[in-house]
Amino acid sequence: MIKYALKCEVDHGFEAWFSSSDGFDEQAAKGLVECPMCGSAKVTKAIMAPMVRTSKEEAAPIEMRQAVAEALHKIRKHVEDTHTYVGGAFASEARDMHQGLTPERPIYGEATTEEVKALVEEGVPVAPLPVMADKPAPAVQKKLN
Structure with a gap:
């Protein structure tokens, strides 16, 4: 890694x-x-200084990586379970809600980089969802169930 x-x-x-x-x-x-x-x-x-490990240091344990993956899958699942999927209409839906043209509701969908930039510049609160594999690793899936 x-x-x-x-x-x-x-x-x-x-x-x-x-x-x-x-x-x-x-x-x-x-x-x-x-x-x-x-x-x-x-x-x-970006420019960064190399990180040199000493023999006493250990790499991040697999449990830590699994915990991060589990948390990301939980976030994604929560959004998918509690928000309305609006597909490619995300930018216009989010903008309309921000401007008070439509009632606010939790949504998620897709937007281009240009659409996201425009929303951010307009002050529309948006955040990217973690992009995850369709199915988490078996160890993570076991913890999610």
């Missing part, structure tokens, strides 16, 4: 873990790496 400091096209900084040094390049080329703040898929590696 390797951790990279990343930044999106609007300079949001964040970190992400990848399975190998080529992992970022492969995922970014497929548009799978997105900024957690604005959803932009135009993400690049």
